[in-house]
Amino acid sequence: xxxxxxxxxxxxxxxxxxxxxxxxxxxxxxxxxxxxxxxxxxxxxxxxxxxxxxxxxxxxxxxxxxxxxxxxxxxxxxxxxxxxxxxxxxxxxxxxxxxxxxxxxxxxxxxxxxxxxxxxxxxxxxxxxxxxxxxxxxxxxxxxxxxxxxxxxxxxxxxxxxxxxxxxxxxxxxxxxxxxxxxxxxxxxxxxxxxxxxxxxxxxxxxxxxxxxxxxxxxxxxxxxxxxx
Amino acid sequence: xxxxxxxxxxxxxxxxxxxxxxxxxxxxxxxxxxxxxxxxxxxxxxxxxxxxxxxxxxxxxxxxxxxxxxxxxxxxxxxxxxxxxxxxxxxxxxxxxxxxxxxxxxxxxxxxxxxxxxxxxxxxxxxxxxxxxxxxxxxxxxxxxxxxxxxxxxxxxxxxxxxxxxxxxxxxxxxxxxxxxxxxxxxxxxxxxxxxxx
Numbered sequence: 001x002x003x004x005x006x007x008x009x010x011x012x013x014x015x016x017x018x019x020x021x022x023x024x025x026x027x028x029x030x031x032x033x034x035x036x037x038x039x040x041x042x043x044x045x046x047x048x049x050x051x052x053x054x055x056x057x058x059x060x061x062x063x064x065x066x067x068x069x070x071x072x073x074x075x076x077x078x079x080x081x082x083x084x085x086x087x088x089x090x091x092x093x094x095x096x097x098x099x100x101x102x103x104x105x106x107x108x109x110x111x112x113x114x115x116x117x118x119x120x121x122x123x124x125x126x127x128x129x130x131x132x133x134x135x136x137x138x139x140x141x142x143x144x145x146x147x148x149x150x151x152x153x154x155x156x157x158x159x160x161x162x163x164x165x166x167x168x169x170x171x172x173x174x175x176x177x178x179x180x181x182x183x184x185x186x187x188x189x190x191x192x193x194x195x196x197x198x199x200x201x202x203x204x205x206x207x208x209x210x211x212x213x214x215x216x217x218x219x220x221x222x223x224x225x226x227x228x229x
Numbered sequence: 230x231x232x233x234x235x236x237x238x239x240x241x242x243x244x245x246x247x248x249x250x251x252x253x254x255x256x257x258x259x260x261x262x263x264x265x266x267x268x269x270x271x272x273x274x275x276x277x278x279x280x281x282x283x284x285x286x287x288x289x290x291x292x293x294x295x296x297x298x299x300x301x302x303x304x305x306x307x308x309x310x311x312x313x314x315x316x317x318x319x320x321x322x323x324x325x326x327x328x329x330x331x332x333x334x335x336x337x338x339x340x341x342x343x344x345x346x347x348x349x350x351x352x353x354x355x356x357x358x359x360x361x362x363x364x365x366x367x368x369x370x371x372x373x374x375x376x377x378x379x380x381x382x383x384x385x386x387x388x389x390x391x392x393x394x395x396x397x398x399x400x401x402x403x404x405x406x407x408x409x410x411x412x413x414x415x416x417x418x419x420x421x422x423x424x425x426x427x
Binding site: 033035036037038041042145183184185186187191211212213214215216217218220221222223 | 244245247249250251252255256258260261262279357361392393394395396398399400415417418419420426427
């Protein structure tokens with residue numbers, strides 16, 4: 001008997017990603033929340049799958065850990081078949097779609113929204129799958145609060161320019177968007193990682209913090225009674 | 230949070246207001262004046278605490294005019310207490326009242342909890358983030374701290390709470406309330422004291 005209404009316990013917030021000239025870039029923060037508690041602050045919410053793909057997760061982290069094991073098994077099976085093929089981003093995406101939809105159909109959800117991105121033989125791919133098995137593929141992807149706050153910024157910056165956007169500009173766009181999320185998402189952390197996937201492979205950056213603006217707030221006062229000195 | 234010292238009080242707070250997990254205001258000023266030398270720290274429902282503070286501000290002005298002197302902190306705290314207690318069913322307000330008055334000749338800190346009970350304390354912490362710093366505060370506080378020590382204590386405590394509580398964050402606003410006046414201190418969100426971040 002499966003409990004479909006089980007709430008997520010340890011959770012990750014938004015994942016954002018975009019297509020750029022040489023491949024894919026994806027960003028997540030390093031926080032695992034326990035309700036409103038910032039419980040674990042050194043978490044990696046993106047994992048490489050083979051040489052061509054990066055998978056990022058938001059939602060329940062124990063379910064992501066399970067999926068990581070499943071993806072590992074998948075890659076091992078594919079390796080052992082010795083058929084000259086390796087799994088690319090589109091394959092990983094389809095696999096995760098089937099897994100998420102199958103669990104949904106048994107009313108035993110994996111409580112995640114996953115972002116899959118990568119490049120294989122020059123073909124760039126970026127998409128997301130959610131806990132109900134709903135898929136979406138586009139040149140910009142954002143989950144959680146990112147869907148509301150980051151996606152409009154990503155779309156304006158990227159759409160139409162996927163083939164000319166260079167790595168430095170892509171990085172700047174992701175930094176900007178992650179800063180907005182840190183300002184406005186109460187379950188975020190100013191410690192992020194950015195993954196770049198291009199023809200050379202998958203590179204997950206070391207965690208770093210973004211510069212933030214607060215000086216303007218110094219002279220803001222109260223709301224009514226408090227004197228605005 | 231509020232801490233009493235020899236010549237007055239330090240009050241401090243973070244600057245985050247949330248609607249669920251959306252940060253509605255990241256630069257809020259939660260240190261609210263109810264009289265010249267009496268401030269309150271508001272936690273819980275923003276609307277409720279603002280409404281209550283406005284009413285107490287009115288009563289403080291009436292007291293001042295009718296008695297020819299500023300209301301003692303104890304009296305202000307009991308004004309808050311009366312409103313919070315009598316309207317306990319309709320309010321979600323956790324308020325810390327702190328200030329300086331001539332009768333005491335120094336600072337006082339009063340904590341008014343959700344149910345409307347009032348407790349005088351040498352220091353008080355409140356809000357969702359306070360749960361994470363009871364240990365730090367109990368271990369760090371000692372009597373007869375200087376103003377500078379109190380400021381450090383308050384700043385560090387609030388920074389620690391902000392780093393663990395999702396509902397707390399932004400900047401730290403402090404106010405030092407003494408006979409001489411109210412001195413505001415601002416700590417921007419990119420200059421917070423840092424601790425273990427793993």
